[in-house]
Structure formats: structure tokens, C-alpha cells
Amino acid sequence: MSERGVADELKSSPDVRRMICITCPLGCHLEVSVHDDTFLVSGNRCQRGEAYAREEVLNPRRTVTATCAAVLPDGRHPGPSDGIPRRVPVRTSQPFPRERIQELLDLLHTMEIQLPVKSGDMVVENALGTGIDVICTRSLDASGR
Amino acid sequence: MERYDVAIVGAGVCGANIARRLSQYELDTALLEKEIDVSLGTSKANSGIVHGGFHDNIRTLKARLELRGALMFDRLHEELDFPFERCGILVAAFHEDEMRAIEQLYLQGVENGVIGIEMCSRERMLELEPKLNPDVVGGLHAPSGGILEPYRFVFSLVESARKNGVQVKTEFEVAAARRDGDWWIITATDGRELAARYVVNSAGLHADTVSAAFGGERFTIRPRKGEYYLLDRTTKAKPSKVIFPVPTEVSKGILVIPTVEGTVLLGPTASPARDKQDFATTRDQLEHILHSARTMIPSISENDVITSFAGLRAAYGDDFYIALSREAPAFVQVAGIQSPGLTASPAIGEYVKDLLKEAGLKLIEKRTWDPYVHKVPRARDADPYQLDALVREEAAYGDIVCRCERVSEAEIVKAIRAGHTTLDGIKYYTRAQMGRCQGGFCTYKIIRILMRETGMRYDEITKRGGKSRILEGEL
């Protein structure tokens, strides 16, 4: 069966997922179908497309970036006269399971980071039991520098 | 209840001129404004021109006030520190048959006593303004015409009035008025009340509803919209004089205006507005502006456009309607002030003062009257040595908040302390956010300064009061 034929056949199947491969700028339009333990990818121009599709279907992950509230050494939140950012940027140390991102964001939005802080400092260790950490991505001393 | 000799309804350019004029006398005067700041109506969105005195016949009230008002600007400029320049006006004709209209304007200008007005050949026109379309066939030159920043003019007038004792009440929207003996009792929509012996209705677009509230004459203001384009100061198409086309029956046409602060303004269009809130610009009208402006100055490019906006003219009849009301006692109507309202406004102040006197108001000159406002140095106007001196006096002059218009933190703080606590108010006072990036870089800085200086919360910061909130939440 030709590649086009597979794709056409799978179009009617509810198990077909379409996606654009983002491994390189070509942006192949992939069609992926999963039947029991078989995994069919079409539309890819190279092997990396198949690997990408497999990862996207079975275990999609994203690097999460967000901010947490900054807290001054005296316990106050920075105000308009402090000249200090109100938020400290953070990110996951590795790509994070996509379906749990909202849960992670809800956690990060309640967190406060005491200044001073250094880029790379641990903010959450083993976030939500995933084994993935959340780290701070900007150094800020208590004067905002 | 607070009691005043005079209450002026509406703090646009007319109300502000009237208030300042009355501040010369021993009077208690209140200036009432429904918006959060002064000059937020018609006075903020117009061509900013001191006209040349040739468009209207001297038999009309508006021509007489225009001619008188135009002469008053040099002194006002000296006293009130607003940007103003007599750059001159050209009316350009592009067909031989338009030259007849030019001649009419010239004769009218001569009859009106305009100084220095001249008929120009094609060569003379191109000599006066080399950027004109070489297809020009001739035109008119009125060297006394000029340009100014209309909102800065109003701000300075109000500051001067306030300095001389006038009470300014913003967010005071007249809801009702009743007579109590010799007094008018004025109620605002928020329930505030005050009493005044005399009332001046200079409510611009809303002069008809204000008149009705006082039992004055019934009339209808029909707003007429004028749309504008603003070009960056880097444009190569900036003329040295205001360029008019030959006027039509209904309007003076689309102008090319070199603003006093260095940008270029194109407009206005003239079309009926849907209602008094219809400040929307439209694709068709904006295309019309570019097309019309290019027939006069071909080098105008849409790439130089930094913003567009619309203003509403408070149109009523052919002439200004300034008179003692025949229906409501001690009530002066100042309505239908369209072009040349800005030019005429200082004379309107004087005229209304005389009407009030005629109606019995006692005018005793105030010995302590101070015509001058405090001059705010501007970083943009300073050379490096002057700026250095400014920073040594006040470090905040060294913090350039608005890079496009070179506005320092010191100027923003002065705007806030002068009572301009919205982003638009600060913009009109300082020009911050008015340049090519339109606030892209400086808005967050201005928000920070506003919060620091006033203690406002993030959700109290607005573009121009009301529901025009800038920030909808915090993380």
C-alpha cells in the first residue's frame, strides 16, 4: 500500500491524529494512527518525524516557563517605589508531561521566592513527583539587580 | 453647600478661557468637567491651528471673535508656556478656476483687516513651500496663522485659573439644576451639589443637554466627525507652513499641518457622527485623508503614520451661539463652537465676561492676579549643557522615560502633581506615549511612576478615566 493510501484509509479512522513535525523547519504534516500495538506514521520525510510523532502521541512533554512572586528580605512584596520586579522567572529543568502542566502552574502561581535569588536556584524539587525540578532563571538581589 | 458667583460647565478650551478671564476678578468661580481631566473632549482632537482670519466674513460673530482671538495668542504664549508658533498658512489652488475662490478669500481677508495676507503665483507658492505639489497654480499666504498644542493650551489656562482661585471639579457631570431664589443649585450625577449665581454653558458636544437641564433654549448639537492621521517627526514630507486646500461650502478641507512639536497632522475629514461617542476612525475616510493630503504634498507616505484618531465638532447652525439665555435666568450659552473655535477662544472668554457683566455680575479686578504659570522645562528642548544643569537641580531629568519624544521622569511627575493622573492626561501634558512607539516602551514605566506618586492600585490606572482600565488583573 502506498503512503498516500495508508493516509487516506486512516482519515476515516477515529484513531488518526494529525500533527506538524517541528523537528526541523520543513514542518512535515504527519498523520499518526495507533492500532493496539502498531504505530503508523505517514507524511514524514525522515526518521526523526516518526520519533517525534511517537513522543507526541505517547508521552507529550513541554518545557514550562512561568513566574513566581518575589518577596523582599523584610517579607514585603516589591512595590512601585522599590524598582524591583514583582515576579521571578522560573522554568522546568526538563520538558514536563503536558497533561500535568496546569497542575504545575497552579502550584507555581501560589509560590513565593525570597530575594536574593540566583539563576539556577532550585524552586521546586521533583515537581508533582515527576522527577523534574523547577529552577529560577534570573538572579536578583534585594536591590533588584 | 459650596457657593460660587459663577459656575462654568465644561472644561474645554472655551470653559478654560472663560475661567481664566474670570479669575482676574474678585469672584468665586467653579469650573465643572464631567471627564476625569480637562480638555478630553473636542479640545484634544482638532487641528491645533490659529487661523488666518480670511475664511469667514466679518459680519459673523465667529469671524469677529477669530480675528480678536488670533491677536491675543502672543501674549498668552508668553504668560502660559504652551507650544505655539506663527508658522503661516498657505491655501493652495490646483486648478485655474480655484483661483477665483482664492481671490474671494483674499478680498475677505483684506476686508477683515488681516495683516500681511498675499495672493501668490505658482512660483511664489513653491518658493514659500518647496514640498508643495508642483502642479499648484497659485494660492494665498497668511503669514500670521499659526499652530499650537491645543490640550497644552487648555492645561495652562486651567492651571492659571486655578492658581488665581478658580475651583476645578472633575468627574462632575451635571445631572440636574434648579432655582433657589437667586441661586442655581447644580446636582452632579454622583450626588454632589453646589450653588452658583451665574452659570456658563460651555459643554461643547453636550451643550444641548446642559441647556435643557437648566431650562434654557432647546437646540440640538449634531456632532460632525473629523478624522486625522499623525506622521512621525522623521517624515520627509513635513512642510514649514500649514497647507490648506481651497475650501468647500461645508468645510475647510483636509489640511497638512506641521505640528508645533515637530510631527505632521493630516486631516480632518468632515462626516456626520453616529452619536456623541462616535470617535471611531474608518478605513474609507483614512484613505481619503492620505489621498487628499498627497495631492498637496506628494511625498507623504503611509509608512510615516504613527497613529490615527477622530474628534467631534460640536456643530450647531452656521455661526457661534454665544448669548445670554432668554429662557433661563443668569445663564450664558456658549454653543456651536466649531472651527475657528480654538482661535476665537481667548476672545470668547472676554466676550462671555462682558455678557455676565451685562447680566449684572460685578467685576472688581483682583490686585493679586498673576497671569504667569510655572514654566516646566522639557528635556527635549534642552541642549546637552542645559540638560546637564537640569539634572543637577533635579536628578529625575536624567531619567528619560519616553525615548521617542525624549520625556524625562521629572516631567511625568510634574504632570501627575498637576492633577493629570491618567495615561492620556500624562500623554497630553508631557507627550510621553505620543511618539513613534505609541507607548510600547514607556507605558509600564509611567504606570509604575503613577502608582508610586499617587498610591493608586493597578486596577485604578486608566487610559482616560471611567472604565478605560489598563490592567485587568495581577499575577
Place this chain on the structure above:
Amino acid sequence: MRQARYDAVVIGGGAAGMAAAIELNRRGHSVAILEREETLGGILMQCIHNGFGLIEFNEELSGPEFAQRLETQVRSRGISAFLCTTVLDIREEGGTRAVYCVSPAEGVSRIEAGAVLLAMGCRERNRGNIRIPGTRPAGVYTAGLAQRLVNIEGYIPGKDVVIVGSGDIGLIMARRMTWAGCKVHAVIEILPYPSGLTRNIVQCLEDFGIPLYLSHLVTDIVGEDRVEGVEVTPIEQGALMHDKAFRILCDTVLLSVGLVPENELSRAAGIDINPATNGPVVDSMLMTSMPGVFACGNVLHVHDLVDYVVEEARRAGAAASEWLAGYRPEAEIRVKAGANIRYVLPGRLNPARENRLYMRPLIVRNDCRLELKVDGKVVRSIRKAHVQPSEMLSMVVTQADLAQAGRDSVVEIALA
């Protein structure tokens, strides 16, 4: 007025400015960075998302992390960095260059510089530039301003968002606003293809089911005090289909409609500007029309990756260093944009050196060739699997490529 002198003055302390300054310092020159903000790092500081540094550091970093890597070098090398310092003027005075700047702490300073490096970055196009009609309510912001407000100031500009333009900042902000708890209703793109990277289309829109309307134009903004909605009109065969226009209710419009190099200082100094890039015209040393003044990064042309900015800035720093040491190219050859290329930068090649060129395609195409032609003859050809206007191309042109080229040769880069 304070006076100072450095071998080189760098205007702008973002990625380009820091990289150029590091290179100059490495080569033994005294350098000062003049930065108008309170911190170094420029726009990177508000780009908290990841995806920076894959080329430069072989790692995926967030914007602030990328900036920190450069800042650490600036600090450890003892390079002078003047913050809260706005440059007022660049002048040629008495055979040298003088930079006038102002800060609250120092007042106005006049800094003499052997070489000046322009690294002021770019600004966003705004509503006026693309002439969206309608009312002027609160709630219309450039995507970059919204990014600043959300990521550093910690405020949410609005809850129901429509994004105009599919540039990368807009796409990144679609995800950012969604993660901040807002609803992004649509992204509206006038072109038939997205302006941003495919990766961002997938991870910032498709992940959240945000619709992307290609070949659509926002034809009206509605609302008195605050935005209440936008009118969106489809474009078919180049014409607006007014009868198919529809309205989307929203309280916020974010504009991601392109970037413009910020060359007001350059213009005021009389430096020639290239209308194709809105950046200065530069020679093979990235030197502008004003001798001793160099340009790099987004002030020269808008780059897609900060890694390219750093690479270019390093070259500008090296070139300025050589210029300070007296090196002048003997004869330069002009290179121009040929078929399907919008611009080539720099516009001049040094036949005695290896040259790196950057260019931006005008077309979207798979399987094509990037060609260097000398007098109509292809001397180098590189296969490209895919090109699109949002992705910059680059080519190294060697001495050998130019062996047959004379001073009057026509050298061009084309896509075939």
C-alpha cells in the same frame, strides 16, 4: 559636563551590545556600554520562555538565562556598563566621535570614542503603523508591552484576548496569556501563511486549540472605554470580503505585527539607512556611512534568533577592533539581493577575507538552491530543503568564491 574617553562605546546593553563589548575587551580595548534600562539584557529579560542559546551555548535557555551568561562575562572582564543612561547624540567632533548621554546620577556626559557600536535593538510596529480603524479604547497593546507587564511587572492586561499578527512574540504571548489564566480567542494573520516559527504554531496555538485565521484582517476595533471586540474580515484573492466579516468579543487586542530597527539616533547622526532593512547601510566590516561607527544585532536588521545576533555582534566587535588598529579593506565588492531575496547584509564583500552574509527570502518554498552569482555565473550553490520569509538564511563567501570578481562585477545572491 562629565568627560570620558574609551576605545569603544557600545550603545545598548542587550545581547548585541554585550557580545560586541566582550569581543572588544577580549581584544584589549577599553569599552563602555551605555544602557538606558536599569539592567543589562535588553528585551531578553522579559522573554522568560525557553528556546534561546541552542547555537551559542548548545543548550536551551530562557531569555534571562541567556542574558546572564553574557552579563557574567561583561562583569568578570570589568567592562564599564553605565545603566539608566540614555544616549542623546552621536557626533563627529574634532576628528573623533563623541557620544552625549544622560543619566540621573551623572547628568550629561560627553564620551569620546575611537569606535562607536550601535546596538539599540528594535521596536514593535503598532496600531498606527498598520492603520487599524475603529475607536481608541484601553486594551490595545503591542505584544511586547503585554509581555513586559505580565512577566516582569506581574500584571495581566486583559482576560479575553485576540492577537493580531502571527509573529513569534504574538504566538509566545498566546501561550503565556493562556498559562496566566486568560482566554485567547484567536490569532489573526493577514498573510496566507504564519509569520512565526512552526514550532511556536504547534506549541503555543495548537496545544491550546487557539484558532489561527490566515488571510484575515482586523478591520475594526470596537469599544468606548475598553476594547469590546474586533471585526475580522477574510481576504480572498487580495480583496476584503466585507459580507463575510465577523466579530470576536474580547477585552484586549495584542499586536504582533513586526519589528522595526530603532535607528532614530543613527538618523539624527546623519547615518545612511537602508530602506529594505530600516537599518544602517554597512560595509563588509559592518561599518556604517559614518566612519568608526558600526552596527550589529536588531538595530542593523531584525534577526529571528538571538544566537545570530550574538554571532553578528562578535563580528562587529572584531571589525571595530581591527579598524581601531588601522585595518581598512582595500577594495570592496557590492553584493545585491537577486531573485526571491528581500535583502542581503552586509551589502559589501571584502575579497581578501572570508565574509558571512545574512539574507531574508521573499518566498515560501521547499527544495530550492541558494546561489551566489558573479557576473551571472553561479560560483556557489547551497541546497535548501525549505525556505520561508520568517527564517533568515546565511552563507559564507570565501576568497576563492570571489577570485574572478573585479571591482565592477555584479555579485548577487538569489534563490532558485
